[in-house]
Amino acid sequence: MNVSTQNPFTPWNKGKLVGQKAPLRLRDIWAIRVRLQLAKKTRDLALFNLAIDSKLRGCDLVNLRIRDIAHGACISPRAIVMQQKTHRPVQFEITEQTRIAIIDWIQISKLRSEDFLFPSRINSAKHLSTRQYARIVKAWVTEIGLDASIYGTHTMRRTKASLIYRRTKNLRAVQLLLGHTKLESTVRYLGIEVDDALEMAEQTEV
DSSP states (O other), X not given: OOOOOOOOSOOTXXXXXXXXXXXXXXXXXXXXXXXXXXXXXXXXXXXXXXXXHHOOOHHHHHTOBHHHHEXXXXXXSEEEEEOTTTOOEEEEEOOHHHHHHHHHHHHHHTOOTTSBSSBOSSOTTSBOOHHHHHHHHHHHHHHTTOOGGGOOHHHHHHHHHHHHHHHHOOHHHHHHHHTOSSHHHHHHHHTHHHHHHHHHHHTOOO
């Protein structure tokens, strides 16, 4: 009797590009930002800017409430939240252009202090889901001609952290900004060992 050894299941990652999602370049950031401004997509502009500034995981970003980032009618230049994954606090900056975008969004949508910053359009008592957020990010990168398969929500988390590391080489600072408990996690997350090695190789002529 012959017993088939063929696996009836298709691997989840078959035909898919997996691994770390690429960060955006400065020109990509501005291309998306300008498109959102011209299209008057107030919510998306606030979401995009805050995702870049905060460097939060998608689950923490969509879970933000107005009170987490505001004091009265003013958006704070810095905020601190508890990360769902690590249960550790992480602090982040909110730049002026992001604060302006958030204020515009709050005023247009008439949100209150206890409301989610990015409520679901299906049920305002709930926040935007991480799945919806992922679709929004895919739409952003697709609209500027990027390959959506190599970008995702972690793109938003990695972008500013990668730019900061490139400019300063201060790995400890990036670790704090990302809220990682171990420096090794930051090294792996940014993929900097490989990138630095390639950069040195490119600068070495033989």
